[in-house]
Amino acid sequence: xxVTKPVDIFANKDLREAVRSYVDAxxxxxxxxxxxxxxxxVRKNEHLIKQGEQPAAFILIxxxxxxxxxxxxxxxxxxxxxxxxxxxxGDIKGITQNMASDYxxxxxxxxxxxxxxxxxxxLICRQHPIFDRYFRKIFxxxxxxxxxxxxxxISTNAEEKYRVFRARFPKIELVVAQKHIxxxxxxxxxxxxxxxxxxxxADTRKG
Numbered sequence: 525x526x527v528t529k530p531v532d533i534f535a536n537k538d539l540r541e542a543v544r545s546y547v548d549a550x551x552x553x554x555x556x557x558x559x560x561x562x563x564x565x566v567r568k569n570e571h572l573i574k575q576g577e578q579p580a581a582f583i584l585i586x587x588x589x590x591x592x593x594x595x596x597x598x599x600x601x602x603x604x605x606x607x608x609x610x611x612x613x614g615d616i617k618g619i620t621q622n623m624a625s626d627y628x629x630x631x632x633x634x635x636x637x638x639x640x641x642x643x644x645x646x647l648i649c650r651q652h653p654i655f656d657r658y659f660r661k662i663f664x665x666x667x668x669x670x671x672x673x674x675x676x677x678i679s680t681n682a683e684e685k686y687r688v689f690r691a692r693f694p695k696i697e698l699v700v701a702q703k704h705i706x707x708x709x710x711x712x713x714x715x716x717x718x719x720x721x722x723x724x725x726a727d728t729r730k731g
Contacts, residue, residue, distance in 0.1 A: 580618025588635025
């Protein structure tokens with residue numbers, strides 16, 4: 525199975541250049557975008573959004589690692605995604621429909637982020653149509669990524685899913701707890717611990 529380019533989770537991206545990697549936004553449009561967003565510093569394990577408790581905001585990560593997850597009726601956390609510098613995270617339905625979020629977003633490290641609420645989202649797209657195209661591309665990429673993940677979940681075994689995950693995010697286990705990775709992969713923490721030990725042992729023998 526093909527693996528996309530590895531992500532350096534500790535790299536701090538220039539957010540303006542990150543936006544311009546999708547669209548050729550002029551300086552005045554970018555200035556307006558960042559003026560409309562609220563910059564926020566968060567500490568490790570602090571929640572930016574809690575499921576069902578507040579109107580959803582779109583979150584652009586400047587620095588740090590975030591986790592977006594859903595808590596079910598049994599209070600089990602299902603991890604949807606991890607987010608890194610230059611990435612957006614949050615509840616697309618919540619931000620576009622101005623509803624409370626279906627998901628929680630928590631910082632796994634100290635982080636710096638920008639938050640974009642629904643009113644500002646709608647206004648920036650009206651004032652600068654280039655951001656309509658920008659967010660369309662962001663939403664399209666998100667859909668493609670989640671579709672690929674669903675196919676991987678239903679068509680590959682746990683070892684292959686973990687191997688792809690490690691190749692994609694080679695340093696993530698330095699900052700993310702094993703239980704969160706297990707949840708993202710759709711396996712129990714106990715099974716993940718045994719799988720991780722098995723694969724690490726095999727890799728050591730190969731080396």
